[in-house]
Amino acid sequence: MNNFMVVGVMLCLDKLKVAVEDKVILKEINLTIAEGEIHVLLGPNGAGKTTLLMAIMGMPGVQVIGGGIYFQGRDITGLELEERAQLGIGMAFQKMPQIPGVTLRTLGELIIEKHGQDGSLAETAERINCTYLLDRNIGFGFSGGEAKRAELFQLLLQQPLFSMVDEPESGVDLDNIALVGSVLNDLFERKQVKSKKRAGLIITHTGHILDYLNADMGHVLMGGKIVCRGNPRDLLSDIQRSGYEHCLRCES
Amino acid sequence: MITQEDYLQTLKEKAESAADKPAALGPDVDLSQFYLCSPQERIENPEEISPQLREVALYAGVDLNNDKTPGVYLQVDRSAVYQKMQEAFKGKMEIMSVSEALKKYPELWQYWWQLVPVDTDKYTAFAELCPAEGYFIRVFANQKIEFPLQTCLLLSEDSGIQNVHNLIILEEGAEANLITGCASAREDQAGVHIGVSEIYLADRARMNFTMIHNWGERFHVRPRTVVKMGANSFFNNTYVLLKPLLSLQTFPKAILEGAGANATFRSIILANEDSYIDVGSSLVLRGAGSRGDSISRVCASDRAQVFARGKLVSYHDQAQAHLECKGILFSREASIVSVPELEVYGAPQSRLSHEAAVGPIEQEAINYLRSRGLKKDEALSLITRGFLNVDLPGIPPALKKYIDQIIQVTSKDLM
Numbered sequence: 001m002n003n004f005m006v007v008g009v010m011l012c013l014d015k016l017k018v019a020v021e022d023k024v025i026l027k028e029i030n031l032t033i034a035e036g037e038i039h040v041l042l043g044p045n046g047a048g049k050t051t052l053l054m055a056i057m058g059m060p061g062v063q064v065i066g067g068g069i070y071f072q073g074r075d076i077t078g079l080e081l082e083e084r085a086q087l088g089i090g091m092a093f094q095k096m097p098q099i100p101g102v103t104l105r106t107l108g109e110l111i112i113e114k115h116g117q118d119g120s121l122a123e124t125a126e127r128i129n130c131t132y133l134l135d136r137n138i139g140f141g142f143s144g145g146e147a148k149r150a151e152l153f154q155l156l157l158q159q160p161l162f163s164m165v166d167e168p169e170s171g172v173d174l175d176n177i178a179l180v181g182s183v184l185n186d187l188f189e190r191k192q193v194k195s196k197k198r199a200g201l202i203i204t205h206t207g208h209i210l211d212y213l214n215a216d217m218g219h220v221l222m223g224g225k226i227v228c229r230g231n232p233r234d235l236l237s238d239i240q241r242s243g244y245e246h247c248l249r250c251e252s
Numbered sequence: 253m254i255t256q257e258d259y260l261q262t263l264k265e266k267a268e269s270a271a272d273k274p275a276a277l278g279p280d281v282d283l284s285q286f287y288l289c290s291p292q293e294r295i296e297n298p299e300e301i302s303p304q305l306r307e308v309a310l311y312a313g314v315d316l317n318n319d320k321t322p323g324v325y326l327q328v329d330r331s332a333v334y335q336k337m338q339e340a341f342k343g344k345m346e347i348m349s350v351s352e353a354l355k356k357y358p359e360l361w362q363y364w365w366q367l368v369p370v371d372t373d374k375y376t377a378f379a380e381l382c383p384a385e386g387y388f389i390r391v392f393a394n395q396k397i398e399f400p401l402q403t404c405l406l407l408s409e410d411s412g413i414q415n416v417h418n419l420i421i422l423e424e425g426a427e428a429n430l431i432t433g434c435a436s437a438r439e440d441q442a443g444v445h446i447g448v449s450e451i452y453l454a455d456r457a458r459m460n461f462t463m464i465h466n467w468g469e470r471f472h473v474r475p476r477t478v479v480k481m482g483a484n485s486f487f488n489n490t491y492v493l494l495k496p497l498l499s500l501q502t503f504p505k506a507i508l509e510g511a512g513a514n515a516t517f518r519s520i521i522l523a524n525e526d527s528y529i530d531v532g533s534s535l536v537l538r539g540a541g542s543r544g545d546s547i548s549r550v551c552a553s554d555r556a557q558v559f560a561r562g563k564l565v566s567y568h569d570q571a572q573a574h575l576e577c578k579g580i581l582f583s584r585e586a587s588i589v590s591v592p593e594l595e596v597y598g599a600p601q602s603r604l605s606h607e608a609a610v611g612p613i614e615q616e617a618i619n620y621l622r623s624r625g626l627k628k629d630e631a632l633s634l635i636t637r638g639f640l641n642v643d644l645p646g647i648p649p650a651l652k653k654y655i656d657q658i659i660q661v662t663s664k665d666l667m
């Protein structure tokens with residue numbers, strides 16, 4: 001039985017094959033994330049981690065050339081980007097594009113309008129220390145850490161069922177990692193025992209974010225394949241000790 | 253000494269000599285194909301203005317129902333139809349038809365055709381030979397009129413010609429904000445609008461001047477504007493054109509005579525259908541430390557042709573100015589031509605610069621917005637609005653909101 005049809009599964013990738021500009025980046029990705037679970041994605045630079053998130057989000061230019069993507073049991077492989085967003089998939093990007101004349105506030109208001117969340121813009125901005133960034137144009141003059149927080153601010157407004165976060169800790173100082181961690185806990189409703197439904201996939205290199213957020217599962221992506229799975233902390237300490245080469249051996 | 257009579261006679265002769273002179277730029281318009289409109293009756297109560305005209309005015313940024321407006325002037329075709337100044341502003345400023353003003357203050361002839369040469373081209377000549385009103389605004393020394401004044405020039409008759417000659421005088425230290433809305437009653441209308449504007453800013457005078465044009469699809473529009481600026485005066489002009497027309501050619505000029513004068517021209521152009529648009533602005537820097545910006549934002553779609561010009565001329569070492577032209581082409585049949593000119597005469601320390609960029613909307617930005625759940629057309633409209641909506645520092649929030657609303661309403665049609 002295919003596990004992607006099972007009730008309680010948030011996201012399922014079935015033999016997913018992905019190319020960018022006709023170059024195959026991801027070969028045969030199988031991945032299942034259940035409701036309420038947070039998974040982390042590890043892997044060396046250029047392994048295809050960001051590409052995988054983009055493929056799940058449905059970014060044009062990232063072509064699915066084989067296999068499928070299932071969201072809550074529904075085949076979304078052919079859906080447009082915005083349709084996936086409307087179903088409840090959201091992503092915090094590794095880098096923010098520049099959009100002249102469009103402020104973070106304007107975009108925030110539109111996100112609230114689109115996703116009908118009742119959270120107030122001002123409160124959310126305050127929560128993630130973005131109030132002073134609200135009237136800046138998207139992508140202009142944001143420091144690395146500010147851009148990260150602005151991305152999470154948008155996710156908080158969007159409240160996706162399934163959130164993908166690309167390197168939440170890179171370029172973020174220690175104080176702000178704690179903040180990012182606690183905001184991610186909010187996002188995944190980690191503190192509310194009752195409605196543990198929201199799920200996520202987080203890319204991390206350092207694993208620092210794991211000090212603030214309990215992840216359920218880790219995957220190591222190398223050479224376009226998931227070569228290793230397991231407890232995220234164990235995976236990280238293995239990688240720290242013996243490098244990614246170790247994971248390659250583990251595949252066999 | 254020249255007498256008024258001599259002067260007026262000379263004007264007439266000069267105008268006659270230029271009656272057939274084509275403009276230096278833009279397609280030539282055969283004025284004989286258009287009619288002089290019949291006069292309209294003066295009204296005392298804005299309620300008498302038809303709801304349709306009132307809506308036309310509103311979309312051009314002029315809210316005739318707003319009773320906070322210190323002063324308002326409404327011209328329909330060739331006639332000053334309605335003008336009103338709030339009691340509280342008596343003695344601070346005046347607003348009236350220019351014919352009344354010239355009658356009331358004969359000495360104003362010393363400002364008449366002093367900045368815009370009457371023989372510039374056939375359009376200025378026509379304005380002199382067949383005068384048809386315009387508005388006069390004067391703000392007395394050190395009076396600060398915060399809430400925007402509103403003037404509205406509407407053309408109701410099909411194939412009509414409207415030529416106005418406006419005169420604005422801000423005395424020393426005076427401050428004013430002005431919204432001018434120019435529009436035709438119907439979208440499919442033909443017509444010609446010639447607008448001569450002579451603006452005098454005395455020392456320390458400050459003016460924000462926002463002009464919104466909503467003409468019919470078969471319109472030719474030829475504004476002729478020159479601003480003369482005293483020491484430490486400030487002029488901030490925003491020109492907004494969002495609707496298609498046959499042709500527009502305008503190249504307003506600010507002459508920064510006084511030390512520390514500061515001028516900014518912005519052109520916000522959404523060119524669609526078969527519009528031929530030749531816009532730009534020119535700054536003549538004569539005063540020490542005078543500075544300015546000439547900015548244009550152009551979106552061209554359908555078969556629109558746009559020339560975006562900017563000219564900076566410096567005569568003074570401590571002068572500084574920047575030219576910026578940014579364009580987005582939405583269609584394979586549209587064009588944008590950016591024409592920057594920087595001229596420095598004997599002032600090696602002056603700093604003039606220009607920056608021009610024409611390119612598509614970044615796909616990355618569209619995708620980013622779509623990933624937040626915006627549809628493709630919503631993303632495009634938001635990016636367009638952002639692109640056109642250049643930062644307007646020094647502009648009162650009420651005024652900024654007007655422009656935002658109009659851009660929002662209109663850019664929806666672009667997709």
Ligand SMILES: Nc1ncnc2c1ncn2[C@@H]1O[C@H](COP(=O)(O)OP(=O)(O)OP(=O)(O)O)[C@@H](O)[C@H]1O
Nearest residue numbers: 020021023025043044045046047048049050051052
């Ligand atoms: N537009 C593109 N054209 C060609 N190759 C691309 C393109 N985008 C990505 N790639 C390639 O795909 C591979 C995977 O890139 P990706 O950004 O997914 O890596 P990553 O695992 O996120 O790396 P990092 O840890 O450095 O962020 C890289 O080899 C990259 O060069």
Ligand SMILES: [Mg+2]
Nearest residue numbers: 049050051094
């Ligand atoms: Mg990456």
